[in-house]
Amino acid sequence: MNRQRMDVTIVGGGMVGMAQATLLAVRHPELRISLLEASEVTPPVKEDSYDARVVALTEASRNLLEEVGAWQSIAGVRECPYTQMRVWDAEGTGSVYFDCRDVKLPNLGHIVENSVVLAALRQRVEELPNVDMVTGFKLESWWRDCGLWHLQPRSVHSERIDGLEETPPVFTTRLLIGADGARSRVRDLLRIRTRDVNYRQTALVCVARCEQSHQHTAWQRFLDTGPLAFLPLSGLGDDNHCAVVWSADDALARELVMLDDKSFALNLEKAFESRLGTVESVSERFSFALRARHAEAYYGPGAVLIGDAAHSIHPLAGQGVNLGLMDVLVLTEELDRAFKREISPAHASVLGRYQRRRRGENAATLKAMSTFKSLFGAGDLHWRWLRNTGLSMVDASPLLKKRIIMRAMSV
Ligand SMILES: Cc1cc2nc3c(=O)[nH]c(=O)nc-3n(C[C@H](O)[C@H](O)[C@H](O)COP(=O)(O)OP(=O)(O)OC[C@H]3O[C@@H](n4cnc5c(N)ncnc54)[C@H](O)[C@@H]3O)c2cc1C
Structure with a gap:
């Protein structure tokens, strides 16, 4: 393909960037789209073990993956539909139980390994x-x-091999989409500032094998040092493996990282109140510093941000990728509209409409996650009472539960 004149160039080939490229390509076969990705290889799907990094996909995200033809190779092979969700407070009696039967749906979502989606x-x-x-x-x-972007990339090889610089292609494009993650270069080049919150927490992720079946349930216990999630996995034989996301205050996370596997498994089982029996084994652990980051604007001249480049949030509600995929859907709807009206897809009015539809929505989710995090991190007796009463009230109200499920599934 001649890279001298692309209609759209997407920088960043993570889940959000690739979803954007495929959705635009499927809806508009006449467009010439390029996708620029720093990594040389997409992480391979392991045949005999699970990837520790997973996403909890909502129905809206699943629909999008289906439209682009990606869900078809995931469905029933390496994904775990979850039918229930149990959330409870470590410091009290408050708990909420969600069941897909309450909303007459076959499941509440799907847990899929990142490498499988990629x-x-x-x-x-x-x-x-x-x-x-x-x-x-x-x-x-x-x-x-002249209204065009000329992009100058650099080979990642030239960072490693002295004197062997490959000649990089120059991309010329009408519309540039930045999907290059939380530390977006596109956002920096557009001089868009971000609002940042450092949670001073680290998320430890790993795969745990438990004595008992996960029961196709997503489990989340709120400790005052951070939330601990056990997310069900399937596709490799049994129903005893869960992806663990343990968000803990930095000091505790540092201690947990240092533990050998046996001691870590014991601590994990204790923190999870042995809800699935003994934690029999744990995989390699990975850690991620947690911060919320929100771009003050989502577009500049002829360029627009999507996914983590525009917003990154605490993983406690597992919504990062889902929000990014909704950006993809809304941006594509606005581009569809522009093509129909014969307006340039890079026109400020088109990108402005996308920003208006997504920024407020994402800000509300970011705010809700921060409030949740503060509420559940507060050790004070009044807050503890408030959150336990709140959880029990939600649990006692079928209507409220139904609303929460429907809202969460359409993010
Ligand atoms: C511990 C943890 C658990 C999580 N759990 C969930 C969950 O359950 N559900 C959920 O929805 N979300 C979850 N998330 C969030 C989710 O992982 C992110 O929201 C998601 O990966 C963002 O996707 P993205 O494609 O926007 O960015 P990224 O995945 O960061 O991809 C960006 C891509 O751009 C490339 N790139 C970067 N810079 C350049 C450049 N200059 N030139 C070219 N390429 C470049 C990178 O190599 C990368 O491939 C979790 C996050 C963490 C940390």
Whole structure:
């Protein structure tokens, strides 16, 4: 494909960037789309063990993956539909139980390993003739003239191999989409500032094998040092594996990281009140510093931000990718509308409409997560009473529970 004149160039081939490329390509076969990704390879799907990084996909996200043709290779193979969710407070008696039967749906969502979603999207990117994915190149700089962006990437090889600089292609594009994650270079080049909250917490993720079946339930216990989630996995034989996301204050997380596997498994089981019996084994642990970050604007001249490049949130409600995929859907709807009206897709009115539809929505979710985090992190007796009463009230109200489920599933 001639990279001198693309209609759309997406920087960042993570879940959100690849979903954007495929959705645009499927809806608009006439568009020439390029996708620039710094990593050379998409992480492989392991045949005999689970990936510790997972996402809890909502129905809206699943629909989008289906539309682009990626869900078809995931469904029933390496994903776990969860039918119930149990949330409870470590410091009291408050708890909430959600069941998909309350809303007459087959499930509340699907837990899927990140590597599985990435592989399915990558396959679609390669199958679609109007997407050109270039890997191993990082966007470094750009210039703009006559309403076009000229992007200058740099080979990631040249960072490693002295004197062997590959000649990078220059991409010229009408619309630039930044999907390059929380530390977005596109956002920096557009000089868009962010509002940041450092939670001073670290998320430890791993896979745990438990004595008992996970019962297709997503489990979340709120400790005053942070939430602990056990998310059900399936696809490799039994129903005893869970992806663990343990968000803990930095000091505690540092201690937990240092433990050997046996001591860590014991601590994990205790923190989880042995709800699934003994934690028999744990995989390698990975840690992520937790911060919320929100871009003050989602677009600049001829360029727009989606996914973690625009917003990153605490993983306690598992909504990061879901919010990013909703950005993809809304931006594509606005671009569909622009093409129909013969307006340039890079026009400020088009990108402004996308910002108006998404920024307030994402800000509300970010705020809700911060409030949740503060409420459940407060050791004070009054707060403890308030949150336990709140959880019990939600649990006692079928209507409220129904509303919460429907809202969470359509994010
Ligand atoms: C511990 C943890 C648990 C989580 N659990 C959940 C969950 O259950 N559910 C959920 O929905 N979300 C969850 N999230 C959030 C979710 O992982 C992120 O929201 C999601 O990965 C963001 O996707 P993205 O494609 O926007 O960004 P990324 O995944 O960060 O992808 C960005 C891509 O851009 C590339 N890139 C970066 N810079 C450049 C450049 N200059 N040039 C070219 N390429 C570049 C990168 O290599 C990368 O591939 C969790 C996050 C954490 C930390």
